[in-house]
Amino acid sequence: MNEFLQIQLLGIFSLGMNLGWALVMIPLLPLLGFLLLGLFGKKFLKQSAGIFATLLLAASAFLSLHTAYGYFFKYGKSEGIYQKIVPIQFTWLQFSPGVSIDLGILLDPISVMMLVVVTFISLMVHVYSLAYMKGEERFPTYYSFLGLFTFSMLGLVMSSNIFQLYIFWELVGVSSFLLIGYYYDRPSAVAACKKAFIITRFADLGFLIGILILSFYGGTLDFNTLIEKLTSTDSTEFKTIVSASFMGISALTWALVLVFIGGAGKSALFPLHVWLPDAMEGPTPVSALIHAATMVVAGVFLVARLFPVFSMSEVALMVVSIIGIISALFAALIACTQTDIKRVLAYSTMSQIGFMMFSLGVSGQGGESGLGFTAAMFHLFTHALFKALLFLGAGSVIHFIHSNEMKDMGGLRKHLPITHITFLIACLAISGVPPFAGFFSKEEILLAAYHHNATIYWIALATSGLTSFYMFRLYFSIFWNKEHIAHGEAHGEGGFVMMLPLIVLSVGAAAAGFIPFGEYVSADGKALESVFHLQFSIAPVALGLAGIFTAMWMYKKQNNRPDTIAHSMNSFYKLAYHKFYVDELYLFVTKKILFNLIGKPAAWFDKNVVNGLVNGTGNFTLFISEKAKGFQSGKVQQYAIYFLAGMIGLAVLFIYIWK
Amino acid sequence: MMEPGLYHVLFISTALFFIGVFGFLTRRNLITMLMSIELVLNSVNINFIAFNKYVWPNQLDGLFFSIFVIAIAAAEAAVAIAIIINLYRSHQSIDVENAEDLKF
Numbered sequence: 001m002n003e004f005l006q007i008q009l010l011g012i013f014s015l016g017m018n019l020g021w022a023l024v025m026i027p028l029l030p031l032l033g034f035l036l037l038g039l040f041g042k043k044f045l046k047q048s049a050g051i052f053a054t055l056l057l058a059a060s061a062f063l064s065l066h067t068a069y070g071y072f073f074k075y076g077k078s079e080g081i082y083q084k085i086v087p088i089q090f091t092w093l094q095f096s097p098g099v100s101i102d103l104g105i106l107l108d109p110i111s112v113m114m115l116v117v118v119t120f121i122s123l124m125v126h127v128y129s130l131a132y133m134k135g136e137e138r139f140p141t142y143y144s145f146l147g148l149f150t151f152s153m154l155g156l157v158m159s160s161n162i163f164q165l166y167i168f169w170e171l172v173g174v175s176s177f178l179l180i181g182y183y184y185d186r187p188s189a190v191a192a193c194k195k196a197f198i199i200t201r202f203a204d205l206g207f208l209i210g211i212l213i214l215s216f217y218g219g220t221l222d223f224n225t226l227i228e229k230l231t232s233t234d235s236t237e238f239k240t241i242v243s244a245s246f247m248g249i250s251a252l253t254w255a256l257v258l259v260f261i262g263g264a265g266k267s268a269l270f271p272l273h274v275w276l277p278d279a280m281e282g283p284t285p286v287s288a289l290i291h292a293a294t295m296v297v298a299g300v301f302l303v304a305r306l307f308p309v310f311s312m313s314e315v316a317l318m319v320v321s322i323i324g325i326i327s328a329l330f331a332a333l334i335a336c337t338q339t340d341i342k343r344v345l346a347y348s349t350m351s352q353i354g355f356m357m358f359s360l361g362v363s364g365q366g367g368e369s370g371l372g373f374t375a376a377m378f379h380l381f382t383h384a385l386f387k388a389l390l391f392l393g394a395g396s397v398i399h400f401i402h403s404n405e406m407k408d409m410g411g412l413r414k415h416l417p418i419t420h421i422t423f424l425i426a427c428l429a430i431s432g433v434p435p436f437a438g439f440f441s442k443e444e445i446l447l448a449a450y451h452h453n454a455t456i457y458w459i460a461l462a463t464s465g466l467t468s469f470y471m472f473r474l475y476f477s478i479f480w481n482k483e484h485i486a487h488g489e490a491h492g493e494g495g496f497v498m499m500l501p502l503i504v505l506s507v508g509a510a511a512a513g514f515i516p517f518g519e520y521v522s523a524d525g526k527a528l529e530s531v532f533h534l535q536f537s538i539a540p541v542a543l544g545l546a547g548i549f550t551a552m553w554m555y556k557k558q559n560n561r562p563d564t565i566a567h568s569m570n571s572f573y574k575l576a577y578h579k580f581y582v583d584e585l586y587l588f589v590t591k592k593i594l595f596n597l598i599g600k601p602a603a604w605f606d607k608n609v610v611n612g613l614v615n616g617t618g619n620f621t622l623f624i625s626e627k628a629k630g631f632q633s634g635k636v637q638q639y640a641i642y643f644l645a646g647m648i649g650l651a652v653l654f655i656y657i658w659k
Numbered sequence: 660m661m662e663p664g665l666y667h668v669l670f671i672s673t674a675l676f677f678i679g680v681f682g683f684l685t686r687r688n689l690i691t692m693l694m695s696i697e698l699v700l701n702s703v704n705i706n707f708i709a710f711n712k713y714v715w716p717n718q719l720d721g722l723f724f725s726i727f728v729i730a731i732a733a734a735e736a737a738v739a740i741a742i743i744i745n746l747y748r749s750h751q752s753i754d755v756e757n758a759e760d761l762k763f
Contacts, residue, residue, distance in 0.1 A: 634759040636692075637684050644680060 020088045022063050023105050026115060027154035029060040030122075034147035041140025049140035050133070053147055054126040060150070061119035064112075071112045072520050082525040084108040084224055086160050098219075104160030106223060109521040110304050110377055114157035117384045118294050122150045124501035125289040128392050131497040132285055132399060142182060142283070149175035153294050157301060161221040162211050165302070169207070169266070172298060173200050176290050180282040192278035199275045203265020207302075210258030213251055214309075217241035227308045238312075249315065256316035260303060260323075267299025267353045270327040274583050276350055280342040284398055287342060288391030292349045293384040300356045300380055307373060307523060311365040321361025325456050325463075328354030330580065332466040336473065337566075337577040340404045341394050344474050345387070348430065351467060352383050355460065359445040362452035363523060370523035372452070375444030378517040382437035385512055386429040389505040393423040396494050396502070397478055406474070410481035410558070418499045420479050422506035427475045429509040431468030431544045434537070440513035446540055447533070464540055468547030476555035668709035675702035689743045689753045693736065700732045 033056040041049050076082050089104030126146060133142055152171035159165035174197075181193030211221075218226045218237050229237040230252070244251040261272075268276035279291045290296070303310060303320060310316050328351045335347035356376040363372025396419045401408055413420040429436035432443070442464060449457040518528035554561045566573045575581070631642070675698055682695030704725040711721025743753050750757045 634761065636755055636758065640684055644684075 020105075023067060023087060023107075023158070026060050026063045026067070026119070027151050027158065029056045029063075030147040030150035030154065032056060032147075034144045034151060037140045037144035037147065041144055045140055049143045050126070050130045053143040054123070054130065056147070057119065057123050057126050057150065060154075061123045064115040064119045064154075067107070068112050068116045071107055072109075076107070076109075076112075080526060082109050082520070084525075086224065089160055101163050101221060102161055103164055105158045106160035107158075109525065110301065111157045113377065113381060113521055114301060115154065117381060118150065118153050118157065121293040121384055121388045122146070122153075122289055124388060124392070124505055125285045128288075128395070128498055128501040129283075129285045131494050132395055133283060138182070142179075145175055145178045145182070146286075146289070149179065149290060149295070153298075156298060159223075161223055162215065162226065162306075163221045165305070166204075166208065166211055169262070169298065169302075170204065172295050173197060173204070173266070176200075176279070176295055179286040179290060180279045182282055182286065186281065188278075189281040192275070192281040196275040196279050199272055200265045203272050204262050206258040206260075206265075207262020210255045210260075210262065213241075213255035213258065217244070217251060217255075223305065227306070231308045231312055250313070252309075253313045253315045256306070256310055256313050257319055259306065260299075260316065260320055263299030263302040264323060264357075265299070266302075267296050267357070268327075268350050269299065269323050269354060269357060270330050270350075271582060273327065273331065273350050274586055277338075277343045277346045277579075280340070280346050280404075284342065284391060284395035287346070288388045288395065291346065292387040292391050296349060296353060297356070297380050297384070300353060300360065300376060303357070303360050304373065304377060307360065307363070308365055310360075311363075311523075317361050317363075319361075321358040321453070321456060324354045324357030324359070324361055325459050326354070327351065328358065328463045329459055329466075330354075332463045332470065333576045334579050335470040336466060337573060339406045341397065341406060341409075341474060341478065342391075342404055344470060345390055345394060348390075348467065348471065349383075349387055351463065352379070352387065352430070355442070355445055355463075356380055356383070358456055358460065359448055362449050362456060365523050369451075370528060371444060371518075372448035373523035374518045374521055374528050375441060375448050377521045379438075379441035379445055381515075381517065382429065382441045382509070382512050385505055386426040386436075386438060386509040389422060389426040389502060389509050390430070392498075392502055392505065393419050393426065396498055397423075399494055399498075406477045409478045411479070411483040413479040416479075418502060422502040423475060423479070425506045426509050427468075427471045430471050431548060432464055432540055433468075433544055433548075434541060435510075435513060437509050437512040439537075439541070441517075443537055443540065444518075447536060450536070461540060461543060465543035465547045468544040469551050472548045472551035473555050476551055480556045482558045665709060665713040668705060668713075672702040672705035672709065675699075675705065687754050687756055689739075689746070689755055689758075692755065693739050693743070696739075697732060697736070700728055704728055 030053075033053045037045060037049050037053060045052055070076075071085075072082075076085070085107040086104055087107065089102055091100045092103045093101040095101075126143070129142065129146070133139060136142060149172065152168050152175055156165055156168035156172055159168060177193045177197040180196055181189050183189045214226065214230070215221050217240055218229050220226050220229070229235050230241065232238060241252045241255070242250050246254055263269075265272045276291060276296065280287055282291070310320065331347040331349075331351035331354060335344050335351065338344045338347060356379050359372045359376035359379065361372070363370055363376070396416060397409065397412060398404055400412070400416060403409070425436065429438040432439045446457060446460055446464070449460050520527075522528040554565070578584070679695045679698030679700075679702060682698065683692050686692050686695065707721040707725045707728070711718065715721075746758060747753050
C-alpha cells in the first residue's frame with residue numbers, strides 16, 4: 001500500500017476488504033449507471049436504460065441491506081454500544097503534514113439507516129419511473145440523472161469527514177437542479193430549478209463558513225475526531241472555540257448555527273423553504289425521491305451527524321427547535337389552503353421536516369433525554385416511506401387525470417382502486433393513526449417535546465391535528481367528493497410496474513412503526529427503551545381523528561362548507577392561500593432592495609469601470625495604431641521628410657546638447 | 660574686389676543642398692527628384708573641395724572624395740533611371756504618387 005492510498009482497516013480485520021468492497025460498490029453502482037447512461041444512453045440504451053439503471057440500483061440496494069444487516073446484527077455493536085466504524089479511509093488532498101482532506105466511509109447507525117432508506121426509495125422510484133416516464137424523449141437522461149442523485153446522496157450519508165460531506169452536498173444540489181429542470185422547455189420548470197439551486201446555494205454559503213469555523217477550531221475535518229475534540233469539555237480545542245466569541249456569541253454557536261443554515265436551506269425550513277413547492281415542477285417520481293424522501297432530509301441528517309457537537313450549545317439547539325416548530329406550523333397552515341396536490345404534499349413535507357428538526361432541537365445527548373434524536377431519525381425513516389408513497393400515488397393520479405389541480409379530481413376511488421388504498425394507508429400513517437408507521441414516530445417526537453418544552457409540545461400537537469386535516473382534505477378531494485366524469489379514452493392505473501412500488505411502500509408505511517427503532521438508532525449508540533404511554537397517545541390520536549372527521553365533513557361530498565368556512569376566515573385564509581406572502585417578500589427584497597442597492601451599482605461598476613478598462617485598453621491600442629499607420633504611407637517623400645527631420649534632430653542634438 | 664572666402668562657398672553649397680532637399684520633397688516627377696538628389700550630392704562636392712582648398716591646401720583628400728562621389732552618383736543615376744523605366748513600364752507613369760502600392 002502506498003502512502004497516497006493508505007487504506008486503514010480499522011477495527012476487525014475479518015470484515016476488512018470484503019466489507020470495504022461491498023461498501024464502495026453501494027454508491028459506485030449508481031455512478032456507473034449515470035456515466036454509462038449519460039455517455040451512451042441516447043445511442044445504445046434508449047429502450048433498456050430504465051431496466052439497466054434499475055438493475056444496478058437493485059444491486060446497490062441489496063448491498064446496503066446486507067451492510068445494514070451486518071452492521072446492526074453482527075459487527076456493529078461492541079459492549080452494548082453501536083460503534084462508529086471507518087472501514088475505508090485514504091488521504092485525498094494533502095496540503096501540509098497536518099492538514100489534509102480525506103475520503104472515507106463512516107458507518108454508524110444513522111448512516112446505515114440512511115443507506116437503506118436512500119437505496120430502497122430510489123429503487124422504488126426507479127421501478128415506478130419505468131412506467132411513468134415511458135415514452136419520454138430523454139428517458140436515458142432521466143435515469144442517468146437519477147443515478148447521479150443516488151450516488152451523491154449515498155456519498156453524502158457515508159461521508160467520513162465534513163468536507164467530503166460538503167462535496168456530496170453540492171452534488172446533490174446539482175442533481176436536484178437537473179431533475180427539477182428536466183422539462184427544460186417549460187419556463188416554469190426552468191425558473192423553479194434556478195430558484196432551488198440559488199436558494200440552496202445561498203444557504204450553503206452559511207454551511208461552508210460553519211465548516212471553516214469548526215475545522216479551524218477543531219483542527220480537523222474528520223467527523224469522529226471533530227466530535228471527540230469538541231465534546232470533551234477539558235480539551236484545548238473546546239476551550240478555545242467556546243471562549244472565542246463574536247458579537248457576544250461563542251464561536252461554537254456561530255459555527256453550528258451557520259451549519260444549520262445550510263441544513264435549513266436543503267431541508268426547506270422557514271424562511272428558506274420557498275424553493276420546495278416550486279420544485280414540484282420536476283417529474284413526480286423525482287419529487288417523491290428527492291423532494292420528499294431523501295434529499296430534503298439531508299439537513300436533518302447533517303444536524304444529526306453533528307448532534308454531539310450541537311448538544312454542547314444550548315443556543316444552537318434552541319435555534320434548531322424554534323426554526324423547526326415554526327416551519328412545521330407554518331407549512332401545515334399553508335397546506336390546508338393549496339389546491340395543487342403536489343404543492344400540498346410539498347408543504348406537508350416541509351411540515352414533517354420541521355417536526356424532525358424540532359425533535360432534534362429538544363433532544364439531549366444520551367440516555368432518556370436522547371429520545372428526541374431517536375424520534376427524529378425514526379420519523380425520518382417512516383416519513384421517507386409514506387411520503388414517497390404519497391408522491392407516487394399522486395403521480396398515478398396525475399398520470400390518470402393529466403392535471404395537478406384538485407378541482408379536476410374527485411370520485412377516483414373506483415377508477416384507481418390500488419392507488420386509493422395505498423394513498424389511504426399513507427394518509428393514515430402521516431396523520432398518526434395507530435397502528436400505522438407515522439403514529440409511532442410522531443408519538444415519540446411529541447413525547448420528547450413534552451418532556452422538554454411545553455410551548456413546543458402544544459404547537460406540535462396542533463400541527464399534527466392540522467396535518468391529518470389537510471391530508472384527508474387531499475384524500476377526500478381526490479377519491480370522493482364529486483363523481484369522476486371520464487372524457488377521452490379511459491386508461492388504467494398504469495399497470496403492475498407502477499403499482500408494485502405503491503404496494504411495497506404501503507406495506508412499509510403500515511408496518512415500519514413496529515420496528516424497535518430505539519434499539520438501533522440513538523444519540524449515544526446505546527439501545528433506547530421506547531416507553532409507551534397509553535394515556536399520552538390519547539390527545540394526538542384524538543386530534544388526528546378530529547382532523548380526519550372535519551375533512552370528511554367538509555370534503556367527502558361536494559358541498560359549500562369549505563367555501564363558507566374559507567369566507568368566514570377571509571383575511572386569514574387569503575394570507576395562508578398566498579403562502580403568507582413569503583415569495584412576495586423575497587421578490588421585494590431581491591428585486592427592490594438587492595437589485596437596486598447592490599445589483600445596479602455593481603452593474604454600473606462593471607459596465608463603466610471594468611468594461612471601461614478593458615475597452616479602454618483596446619481603444620488606446622487602436623488609436624495608437626491608427627496614428628502609427630500614417631507613418632507607413634508608402635510615399636517616398638514622406639519618408640524623406642522623416643529622415644530629414646531625424647537628421648536635423650540628431651544634428652541639433654550633437655551640436656548644441658552633447659557638445 | 661574681394662576674393663571669395665570659405666564662408667561664401669559654404670553659403671552656396673548649403674543653399675544648393677536645401678534647394679536639392681526642397682526639390683526632392685516637393686516634386687512628384689521621379690526624374691526631377693533624381694535631379695534634386697544630384698544637386699544635394701554636388702553641394703557636398705563643393706563642400707569637400709572648398710574645405711580642401713581653404714583648410715588643407717597641401718593635400719588632395721577632398722578632391723579624391725569628390726571624384727568618388729561623382730562616380731557613385733553616376734552609378735546611382737544609372738540604377739535610378741533603370742528603376743524609373745521599370746516603373747514606367749508597369750505603371751505607365753513616373754509620378755512618385757503612383758508608386759505608393761510598392762509598399763505592399
